Amino acid sequence: SEGRGAGLPSLLSADALLSFSWRFAVGDQEVDMAELDRLAEAGRPLVRLHGQWVLIDPAAVRAARDRQERKVTPLDALGAALTGSVEDGDGGRVEVAASGWLARLRDRLADPEGGDTTPVRQPAALTATLRDYQLRGLGWLHRMTSLGLGACLADDMGLGKTITLISLHLHRQTAPESAGPTLVVCPTSLMGNWQREIEKFAPGTPVRRFHAGRRSLAELADGEFVLTTYGTMRVDAGKLAEVGWGLVVADEAQHIKNPFSATARALRTLPAKARVALTGTPVENNLSELWAILDWTTPGLLGPLSRFRTHYAQAIEGGAAASPEAGAAAERLARLVRPFLLRRRKSDPGIAPELPPKTETDRAVALTKEQTGLYEAVVREGLAEIAGTDGFARRGLVVKLLTSLKQICNHPAQYLKESGPAEDGRAAGAVRIAGRSGKVELLDELLDSILAEGASVLVFTQYVQMARLLEGHMAARGVPTQFLHGGTPVARREEMVRRFQDGAAPVFLLSLKAAGTGLNLTRAAHVVHFDRWWNPAVEAQATDRAYRIGQTQPVQVHRIITEGTIEDRIADMLARKQQLADAVLGSGEAALTELTDAELADLVALRGNER
Incomplete structure (x- = not known):
């Protein structure tokens, strides 16, 4: 059907309607309504039409005559154009021939990375150089969002979904009709990472957190980023809905895969000119999860969930995949979804050559309230104890303080040496791990994404006790893992390496010291440093268990750092002054024991942490 006027309709508007008219043919001869009435009234299977005798189904003719012209939404029309057919109301399907703007739009969208002849240039305000596939992703996101259509960027972890989205925000600010603030909804553990990436790649772009005690939207700038969590958004959706967002982004969008959850329902109430979902796992368990994500980005595209289940999910998942x-x-x-979901994998021929062999990322997380309280108390008591001492006694107290703070940053249970029954009544020896550490929350997010893409990962910690806590936590979550430490016998070490290299245990927990040498773990595409070792050479040596001769895939290194803590300051020193860091921190904590009381207080003070 042709739309009225030269412009495209507002495809996200539920009020926009297009006329949908039926045309009928017997064989290759088109018939008008008068002839259809005559054939229906005849009620005979053999009729004369245009000078020829033809065989027809009288019931099918009557059904065709009784069809009424009807109205459809632009998205229904687009869906019919993309799939090439539409349901006829009797459970069958009839072919659809699109024309006019609808055919042009279908052709424009059909190839996500090549459907637009006008490439988008990298935003001038971006302080990075986008890779070719990231530039193509930016062009696709711009095309979809400028049409008022939502999009799901479903690239593998490590391909740069965050920087591509930041680029989209900057690009949209150059077009008055699409400008406006951008709201990013993400897991709590990723909020710090978002802020740092924005400050790094789009310096000067205002960014604020709408979270915890800071929930102000006053004087919101048109080109501002607002970061919030799924939990905060759910509770404060009413306040967030008062803003006319230019763009709303759902990061790790599998968090809304249940469309009936309070989180998913709240997210749907936020008005936006465009919506973008970011996820490396658009389908984890069933196709209804895909429906939930795309029905948020582009409401109405896949129809009601009940119809989607009947027409697609049940047919595809029903165990008869080979059936016609x-x-x-x-x-x-696939034809319907392809334009709205861009999925690239690291192994794709066009992607792999563009990736560096090793990518290192610092991932910032906030302390929980429990961690914050412990940290501040230990700093206060530790500095008071250190004041007035000197020599060997002072150095011992400084090392004790630094070690305590590092353990608190990892998890309160490590610092408190918890053991015995957990608060929720599990068996003796169990300790409640979930919900008490920003690092553990982020590790869970990372592992979910890594395992969903079928990859393997090394997780390093310098503390055997912390590794034991993580081992129990992962077992409770059903994550297959194994743990290698200094006390592991040689034969057992060899067996563990073989199991990991064979893919039998995709998560390998390792004590940093025990795993520093003699291991070849090239199956790992990811390396996670759960805590920082302040001698960079030791960390690099551990990373090289995966990044070594024989490695055929790009390796991603994730270093988890708690915001505003001593870890943050050490990481900053490592990043900004590598040569100085090597000299000062080469001996680890020993160099820090020589700091004055004032310098030590400045190093360990907790800054700007709020969760």
């Missing part, structure tokens, strides 16, 4: 019906349903769904 399942194949046809899968093909229709």
Whole structure:
């Protein structure tokens, strides 16, 4: 059907309607309504039409005559154009021939990375050089959002979804019709990372957190980023809905895969010119999760959930994948979804050559309230104890303080040496791990994404006790893991390495000292440093268990750092002054024992942490 006027309709508007008219043919001869009435009234299977005798189904003719012209939304029309067919109301499907603007739009969207002849240039305000596939992703996001259509960027972890989204925000600010503040909704553990990435790649762009005790939207700038968590958004959706957002982003969008959850319902109430979902795992368990994400980004695209389940999910997931019906349903769904979901993997031929062999990322997390309280108390008591001492006694107290703070940053249970029954009544020896550490929350997010893409990971910690806590936590979550430490016998070490290299245990927990040499773990595409070792050479040596000769895939190194803490300051020193860091920190904590009381207080003070 042709739309009225030269412009495209507002595709996200539920009020926009297009006329949908039926045309009928018998064989290759088109018939008008008068002839259709005559054929229906005849009620005979053999009729004369245009001078020829033809065989028809009288019931099918009557059903065709009784069809009424109807109205459809632009998204329904677009869906019919993309799939090439539409349901006829009797459970069958009829072919659809799109024309005019609808055909042009279908052709423009059909190839996500090549459907637009006008490439988008990298924003001038971006302080980075986008790789070619990131630039293509930016162009696709711009095309979709400028049409008022939502999009799901479903690239593998490590391909740069965050920087691509930051680039989209900057690009949209140059177009008055699409400008406006951007709201990013993400897990709590990723909020610090978002802020640092924005400050790094888009310096000068205002960014604020809408979270915890800071929930002000006063004097919101048009080009500002606002960061919030799924939990805060759920509670304060009413306040967030008062803003006319230019863009709303759902990061790790699998968090809204249950469309009936309070989180998903709250997210749907936020008005925006465009919506973008970011996830490396658009489908974890079933196709209804895909529906939930795309029905948020582009409401109405896939129809009601009940119809989607009947037409697509049940047919495709029903165990008869080889059947013609399942194949046809899968093909229709692919044609419908392809323009709205861009999925690239690190192993794709066009992607792999662009990736560096090793990428290192500092991932910032906030302390929980429990961690903050412990940290501040230990700093206060530790500095008071150190004041007035000198020599060997002072050095011992400084090391004790630094060690305590590092353990608190890891997890309160490590510092408190917790053991015995957990608060929730589990068996003796169990300790409640979840919900008490920003680092553990982030590790859970990382592992979910890494395992979903079928990759393997090394997780290093310098503390055997912390590794034991993580081992129990992962077991409770059903994550297959194994733990290598200094006391592991040689034969057992060799068996563990073989199991990891064979893919039998994709998560390998390792004590930093025990795993520093003699291990070849090239199956790992990811390395996580759960805590920082202040001698950079020791960390690098551990990373090289994966990044070594024989490694055929890019390696991503994730260093988890707690914001505003001593870890943050040491990481900053390591990043800004590597040569000085090597000299000062080469001997680890020993060099820090020589700091004056004032310098030590400045180093360990907790800054700007709020969660």
